[in-house]
Amino acid sequence: MSSEMSRMKFYCDDDRCIECDGCSVACAEAHELPVGISRRKVVTLHEGIEGKEFSTSVACMHCTDAPCEQVCPVDCFYIREDGIVLHDKEVCIGCGYCLYACPFGAPQFPRDGAFGTKGAMDKCTMCAGGPLETNSVHERELYGQNRIAEGKVPVCASMCSTKALLVGDSENIATVYRARVASKGKGVQTAPFGWSKAYGQ
Amino acid sequence: MANTWGYGAMTNSLGDIQNSKAIIIFGANPAVNHPVGFQHFLKAKERNNSQLIVIDPRFTKTAAKADFYARIRPGTDVPFMYGMLNIIFKNGWEDKKYIDDRVYGMDEIKKEAAKWTPEKVADVTGVSAEQLMQITKVYAKSTPGTLIWAMGLTQHSVGTSNTRLAPILQLSLGNMGVEGGGTNILRGHDNVQGATDMGCLADTLPGYYGLSSGSWKYFAKSWGVDYEWLAGRFKSKDWMSKKGFSLARWYAGVLGGKPGEDKIHNAGTNLKALFVMGNGITSIAQQAKVKEALDNLELIVLADPFVNEAAILTDKKDDIFLLPAATQFETSGTVVATNRTAQWRYQVVEPMYESKPDQDIMFEFAKRLGFYKEYTKAMLMRDNKTEFKWPEDATNEIARIIKTIGLTGWTADRLKKHTDNWHMFDEVSLRGSGPMKDEYYGLPWPCWTETHGGSTVLYDINRSVKEGGMGFRNRFGMEHNGTDLLAGKSSAPKGSSNPNGYPEINAKNIEAVLGITLTADEKAKIGKNWKVDTSNIIAEKCMKAGIAPYGNARARAIVWTFPDQIPMHREPLHSPRTDLVKKYPSFEKDKENHFRVDTKYGTLQSSKDWAKEFPINLVTARLVNLNGAGMENRASKYLAALTPEMFCDIHPDLANNHGIRNGGMMTIHSPEGTHITVKAKFSFSVSPDRIFIPFHFAGVFQGRDLKSHYPDGTAPYATGESANTVTNYGYDIITQIPETKGGLCRIEKA
Amino acid sequence: MTSTTQNALSTKIGRRSFLKMAAIAGAFGATSSFASENVTRPATAEEVKNPFPGSKEVKTICTACSVGCGITAEVQNGVWVRQEVAQDHPISLGGHCCKGADMIDMVRSEVRLKYPMVKEAGQWKRISWDTAYERISKKLNSLRETSGPDAVQFLGSAKMSSEQAYYFRKFAAFFGTNNTDHQARI
Ligand code: SF4
Ligand code: SF4
Ligand code: SF4
Secondary structure, three states, rough: OOOOOOOEEEEEEEOOOOOOOOOHHHHHHHHOOOOOOOOOEEEEEEOOOOOEEEEEOOOOOOOOOOHHHHHHHOEEEEEEOOOOOOOOOOOOOOOOOHHHHHOOOOOOOOOOOOOOEEOOOOOOOOEEEOOOOOOHHHHHHHHOOEEOOOOOOOHHOOOOOOOEEEEEEEEHHHHHHHHHHHHHHHOOOOOOOOOOHHHOO | OOOHHHHOOOOOHHHHHHOOOOOEEEOOOOHHHHHHHHHHHHHHHHOOEEEEEEEEOOOOOOOOOOOOEOOOOOOOOOHHHHHHHHHHOOOOOOHHHHHHHHOOOOHHHHHHHOOOOOOHHHHHHOOHHHHHHHHHHHHHOOOOOEEEEEEHHHHHOOOOHHHHHHHHHHHHHHOOOOOOOOOOEEEOOOHHHHHHHHHOOOOOOHHHHHOOOOHHHHHHOOHHHHHHHHHHHOOOOOHHHHOOOOOOOHHHHHHOOOOOOOOOOOOOOOOOOEEEEEHHHHHOOHHHHHHHHHOOOOEEEEEOOOOHHHHHHHHOOEEEEEEEOOOOOHHHHEEEOOOOOEEEEOOOOOOOOEOOOOHHHHHHHHHHHHHHHHHHOHHHOOOOOOOOOOOOHHHHHHHOOOOOOOOOOOOOOHHHHHOOOOHEEEEOOEEEEEEHHOOOOOOOOOOOOOOOOOOOOOOOOEEEEEOOOOEEEOOOOOOOOOEOOOOOOOOOOOOOOOOOOOOOEEEEOOHHHOOOOOOOOEEEEOOOOOOOOOOHHHHHHHHHOOOOOOOOOEEEEOOOOOOOOOOOOOOOOOOOOOOHHHOOOOOOOEEEEEOOOOOOOHHHHOOHHHHOOOEEEEEEEOOOOOOOOOOOHOOOOHHHHHHHEEEEEEHHHHHOOOOOOOOOOEEEEEEOEEEEEEEEEEEOOOOOOEEEEEEOOEEEEEOEOOOEEEEEEEEOOOOOEEEEOOOOOOOOOOOOOOOOOEEEEEEEEO | OOOOHHHHHHOOOHHHHHHHHHHOOOOOOOOOOOOOOOOOOOOOOHHHHHOOOOOOOEEOOOOOOOOEEEEEEEEEEEEEEEEEEOOOOOOOOEEEEEHHHHHHHHHOOOOOOOEEEEEEOOEEEOHHHHHHHHHHHHEEEEEHHOOOHHEEEOOOOOOOOHHHHHHHHHHHHOOOOOOOOOOHHO
């Protein structure tokens, strides 16, 4: 990974998101999350109010200055070169500080408090696994799939029903979104989100 | 729809919606029910600035994306559409040439429409005159426009009128047979289109052939069995030609003859056994009656991957059989998407546990009931085989026999090739490239021959028949009241040897219409008409001449065999507007022997002032995470977790009037004397005169938890009261689809 | 929601426990690498690219609605191990709603009906397919004799393949009744 790589980001186009929960269920299923752990959540605001209702899908935003990382007492977070914020579950003590710090409520804690198969704290990994050996069974059990290592797009965005949810390096996302806005009303067929662009395949 | 122009299916495709300049949606909520399909609607908005208009009793997720939203009172779509037509005709916005060339009977519509002034429409529908005018103007001026509907339009006692007037609205604007136009009915289950095409129905044989002795003879011959033998399987030839009980009212067949129940006509017997495969009958109306019927059956057989909740609903103690059927991923075969596209569903894994695919179960029963050889013979006939291969030989059997909707081209090999190469098709036009050139994805029917590429846009005369073009079907005769029913001059599909209207092709007229001469050999082989011509000579010759085998006629706005020749507004049987019931009553006479059971209309409607006791409109619909009776989705922990319990959307004002709190329990009472108690969820998506409940739950019946009825380890992750316990009596006069979208109820705090 | 449902929802069911159970049921013998205990060995190049070595992708179609979204199923040793993205499907472009995204879990659901059963004197009892076929056929035959074929109602499904739906209609015809229908009428 070169250091010129821009940072991986999500963007949810709320003109498109319809709260179908495709993304959140795809995530839960792909990583076999216990019920009650939502790495990704879809929220609708002003439900039922004309002109105001909208839906959007939120997960860990993989912040540049990740507040979770700054408050963690055992320093279990690490940020990859491509901006993906990950943590080491075998170091994490499940104290919940990160949840207080996170503006998006991304960190999740198993309901029954016990260290389940997904460890003390669980959050979106941008489908990039964790610090364990890449694509090992151990990694998969603790962190879920490592699709990034496979050269695949994170599953939530690739399965988004309306292609509202975009993921990739921030510049590419901006390009896709700009193309949508620019083509408005011009009869241009906006291509589905370019996988080729995002991962250079 | 089939009664307007020949076929009752979605005319265009989901991708084609991207070509539209306006989209009007009646009684459908694609954002929730067809989420991935809705992506194409959103793209139409982005690409074309397409105006999205949503007409719905609820402010749905689809409405949240709309440019215009009209909150219509349930069951008043006919007045709304007449209101639009009124404005269109008054301003001369109709497509006059199109109507002249391709439509019959529009004058009658014009007369009726004249009565529906915007003010009158406002009174009946609850949508203001200004809004109606604004919506009509936008829709009429932004062509092509596509009209979308689903169950919100069909589930009424006048559902057939709804689905006739919608096409007429489209015809008036010339929106039929064009890219970006059409009447696009969104089907529910994954293979509703396929199963319907296959005649898994009480009133037809596969391919909509009807139940006349002529149809039976054609099938007997095609199945390689003796017609007399087949007829001998029935009680009599007479009963062979009579519609059977439908899914909507089969229970009446069990209860018939009991005091207070509708009378039945079923070959001198009640129903005593029920054999169900993959059908969640807990999602049909009148659950209390369904339960009673189940209790009274002698034998219940339920084949499903999950426990069919019919087994849970009933208190019957003996002779309920649960057979573990395989899922569709454990077998293979054709599935037809809502736009008539066929896809090959490949088998993913072997059937798990002891489950067996549906066909194996049917074959074994056929053996034990003594008709296996006759039953499977047709699979061997095409290539004179001794053993058949499932499903390929069945696919090819269907292709060999079903001509009416043009399935000749749907051979197993071709369908597989399409699925294998799905990446070679364009998302908007569905056109293939590379090896798939000249074909549309999934060969949307009619696919007339084994080299035809399918038809993505029905009734498009700007394409040649070879490229999927066609006029309207010649299905209703040559003339009516002295008017020619064939299409007008120069309105034949592009490149046709016959530029005008022409009749459906048969052995007698083929030479004259196509301008050809048949050889003696061809004459000997050709079938009587295009619908039974297994020699395919008619279809092949037609392709060469650019002629659609089913003719080129006018669409009709008048259906002279229906009780309402043109669609008329009739209030739902249970209407909140007693004043309007007097003005727009339901059918005066009850319908005798409607799918073997007498069905009530006017007498029930006028028997009581329903609205006085039951003042709230009850709206039922789907949720995104569940479908149908919901059993298979509630068996998924992730999907069940999204809506773990049954609920009711209620406006806070209405709730407050009854002392109901957000998250508190409320009871809903129906005119049938049934009730359910569910959790109240405050929502502004419904207005204070109506409530909304989803229909996917089961496992609780009128407050009784039936959890103990599930065999160990088979209970789904979520159970709840079934909405259909409180939906009202009422059935469409033609199709018998239940009126679940326009009922009444009374609510109270629980 | 009853407490049992809540319990069921909150238990953590991993694929491993699922597979164990399936193996007991004897439906298939193979296991996936999820169940493999060998975690110390360095990953092969193929594993880094594909965590399910030797798996193959099967193209199939979502069964939840009539949009007909494409599904790419990743199958290893006869086990459906992962639902991949059918991004090149011309209708869905890889998209799924929550139902479609979870098709794999429908097949593998633990609450599936696993063997034929009959209710007798109010109790569910496990029976063999042969017994089920035998008892049902006997009753159907006798009803057909005594009350006529119209004493039976057949209800097929819009969830069947077209071939199955066609053969279901044909079944009713050969049994001798038009009392057959499916969900087009709800
Ligand atoms: S990127 Fe992966 S882990 Fe993160 S929300 Fe999406 S699917 Fe879940
Ligand atoms: S899948 Fe896409 S449209 Fe559906 S909820 Fe998620 S972001 Fe929104
Ligand atoms: S993924 Fe959703 S939208 Fe697509 S076919 Fe399945 S149920 Fe329908």
